[in-house]
Amino acid sequence: LSRLVIVSNRVALPREATARAGGLAVALREALKERGGLWFGWSGDITPDTEPAPPRMRRSGGITYATMDINAADHQHFYADFANGVLWPLFHHQLNKSDFHRNAYDGYRRVNRAFARQLAALLQPDDLVWVHDYHFIPLAAELRRLGVRNRIGFFLHIPFPAAELLTTLPVHRELASDLCHYDLIGFQTEDDVRALLRYMIDEDAGRIDPAGYIESPGRMTRIAAFPIGIDAERFSGTARKAAEGEENRRLRDSLAGRALVIGTDRLDYSKGIVQRLQAFRALLDTWPEHRSQVTLLQVAPVSRGELRQYRSLRREIEALAGKINGQFSEFDWTPVRYLNKALSRETLAGFFRVSRAALITPVRDGMNLVAKEFVAAQDPEDPGVLVLSRFAGAARELTDALIVNPYDVDEMAAALHRALAMPRDERIARWETMNRVVASNTITVWHESFVRELARPRAASGKRIDVPRVTGAPPTQV
C-alpha cells in the first residue's frame, strides 16, 4: 500500500484527545493509521520569523505529524484576508462579503508555495497526497512546479460556486488552472461537480471527457462527488448514553415539559442563524399557542472572531435574540437560549436526542454534519424532526427532512409549526429513511472511497467529446 499524506490547514495533533477532536479529525487519523501516513499543515502558531522554517515533526500512533508555523503577515493575508475573506464568502454565494485585494492573494500564493516546498522534501515517490479545502487550491500546481509527480487529490469541504459568481473573482482563471494539476477533485455533491464542469465549459478552461474528467495539457483530472458522512454508530451510542447523563437531566428539568428546538452551528453567516431567529419569532407571532411551550436552544461557538464580518454578525445575532426574548419572555419562560460556547460532543449528542426538532437552515453549506448527527442521535421510538435548508449538501441525501428555503422566514416558521405537531408515525417513517442513509454512507465509506479512487490507475478514457458551450465565447479579459 502506498503511504497516505494528508494536507489540511489545521492538523489535529495527537495531544488533542480523541474525545475533543471532531469526527473528521478522528476519521482522517484512522485513514492515516491504516496506511501509515503523514499529516501536514499549519501548527496553529504564529512565528516572528520572516523566512519559513522547516516543519516540526513528531510521531505518534503510527502517524507522522509535520506542522509549519506561519508569520503574522502571512497569516493575515493567507488565512484571514484571502481564504476566509474572499474564498469562503464567494463560495457561499455572499458576493457582497467577498473583499478581494491583490496583496491578500499574493500572501495566499506565498504560503501555498512555502508549504509546497517543505512538503515536497518529505514526499516519497509513491505517496498518495490528499489535499483538503479552499486554503490549498494552488498546492498541487506548486508541487508540480517542484517536480512532484505523485498522484494528488483535492477535496473541497465547502460548495463550489456558480460560474457567474466565480468569474467575479479577478484571479478565477489562475485558480481554475491550479485545479487542473490534481488527479482527482472530490466535491460534496453532484451540484458542485456540475458547477465546476459548467465553469470549465463556459470559460473554455478545459476539455470535458464524458467519463467525468477534465483534460488539460499533460493531465486528466477526475471530478466526482464524495458526500461526507459521520460515524453514525458511535454518535448514536454517545447520544443514548448522554441522554441519561447529568447535563441532560438538568436540561430536561429546566424545560419543565416544554418542547426543545435545537440549532448548532459555528457562528458563521453561511449558517443562516439570523434568518432562523426571525423564523422562530414568526412562529411565536403567527401561532401564539407555542408561546411558553417551546424553547429554541441555539448553540453557536464563536468562530473566526478576528474577522470584522464575524464580529458584526455576532452583534446582530445578540441584538435579535435579545429583542425576541424581550418581546416574548415570561417570568418563567425564555424563548431563546443563546450560547456562544462549544458544548462537549457528548452533551451535544444527548441534547440532540431530547430535542423535538432541529432547525438546520444554512443559506449555503457544503454538507452540514450537524444534520446527520441529529438524525443519528434520535430515539428510534420517538424521533425528533429535522427542518433542513435546501441549500445544505445534506438535503440531497436527507430528502425526508422538512426541506425549507432559508430565505423564506414564513416558510421556515410554518415548517417548524408542522414539525412540532407531527404525529409519531410520520416522525418515525421520516426518520427511518434518513437514518438508513446516515448509517450506511459513513465517514469511513467517504475516506475509503476517496483514497481508493485516488489510488486507482487512471481509467482508460472513453471517446472524448467536446461539450458545446452553453453561452457564447467567454468575454475576453484585458
Ligand code: GDG
Ligand atoms: C465544513 C463545511 C461540511 C458544532 N458546534 C459544536 C460542535 N460542533 C461540531 C458539529 C459538527 C462540526 O462541529 C461542524 O460541522 P459542519 O459540517 O456542520 O460545518 P463546518 O464547520 O462549516 O464544516 C460543511 C464540513 O466541513 C465537513 O466536510 O459538512 O459543509 O462548511 O461535527 O457537531 N461540537 C462540539 N460542541 C459544539 O458546540 N463538541
